[in-house]
Amino acid sequence: MRMPLFRRMKRRGVLFSVLLLSSLLLVACGENSPSILNPSGPVAAKEAGLFWFILVVATIIFVVVESVLIYSIVRFRERPNAAAPRQIHGNNTVELIWTIAPSLFLFAVLIGTIYTMFNLRDVSGTGRPVQVTVIGHQWWWEFDYVNEGIVTADELHIPVDTVINASLQSTNVIHSFWVPQLFGKTDVVPGHNNTTVFLADNTGTYRGLCTEFCGLQHAHMDFNVIVQSQDDYNAWVTAQQQAAAAKPTDPNALAGQNLFLTSGGCQGCHGIVGVNLKSYNDPKANLLIGPNLTHFGSRTWIAGGVLMWDPASCVVVAGPDGKPKIQNQDACGLYQWLHDPQGVKPGSDMVIRPLSDTEIAQLIAYLETLT
Ligand code: CUA
DSSP, X not given: OHHHHHHHHHHHHHHHHHHHHHHHHHTTOOTTOOOTTSOOSHHHHHHHHHHHHHHHHHHHHHHHHXXXXXXXXXXXXXXXXXXXXXXXXXXXXXXXXHHHHHHXXXXXXXXXXXXXXXXXXXXXXXXXXXXXXXXXXXXXXXXEETTTTEEEESEEEEETTOOEEEEEEESSSOEEEEETTTEEEEEEBTTBOEEEEEOOSSOEEEEEEEOSOOSTTGGGOOEEEEEEOHHHHHHHHHHHHSOOOSSOSSHHHHHHHHHHHTTTOGGGTOOOBTTTBSSTTOGGGGGOOSOOOTTGGGOOEETTTTEEOOGGGOOEEEOTTSSEEETXXXXXXXXXXXXXXXXXXXXXXXXXXXXXXXXXXXXXXHHHTOO
């Protein structure tokens, strides 16, 4: 009776262990999942170095402890008619060894951690450092370039090999700012401005995320860090500094701008420099709770990465009634966003009146011009 029960438990134990192990292995597998073990800047590299150091120390301890344990289990297992083993309670030598050895290992980890912590901000690049104010909103990131006088959302453009000094602010709840391949997590706390310093070694796009639970859409608070050559970055800054055209030429875009300014109600939350804002620093901008849209057309993400913006999949055509419509509504992320923002991102501040398909097509025709 006892053996089958024991065997069933053993089989369940094996099954449970396999599931647990495979879930641990698969937990980091996701499309475009950025890894701290694939650093692309000195700050992330130092943090990855500390990780490997602690892993080596922990592995040595694990192997030694498990070896002694397994040896003891086998060597001193119970045998028929065996005498009681020799008792070692109160053995000073053994007690000293297992007190001093872990202390040494933990001391090494402590030294490694403190050394890394104090060296983390010691980075130097070639270009002039860029000063950015990062503002965590519910649920998207705003990036204010202090010296360039521009404001973006969802996308942080930075020059390669240049020190970035980021001041982290929140006007609402606690968020946490993290780009796994560039730097570790720093909390973004209302009323307490944290800072972080980092530098990117290579050009490319790096995914960032919010890593402190901040409400319903915490998981939809991603952003991209786009690392460019100094020349490309300068060109991007110059383009961002331009105001939007006061009057678009395309009739659909013009109708979209009218909607933005009047019955669409967009300008109550969003600013466009040259249209409803005089500049990025217009005091009126402080009253607007939505992202600045001056160059929305040049971005790729909508609402913290919940949808993609791609003009190629949002073609405006004339419908059967002669009014503009989006050719393939299902393929157009911006259509879905404007059609039902609360369905796409429940709880977000994007609370709008229902827009007709014609109005959405006109707004998209307008936003497309804001490159
Ligand atoms: Cu912001 Cu989580």
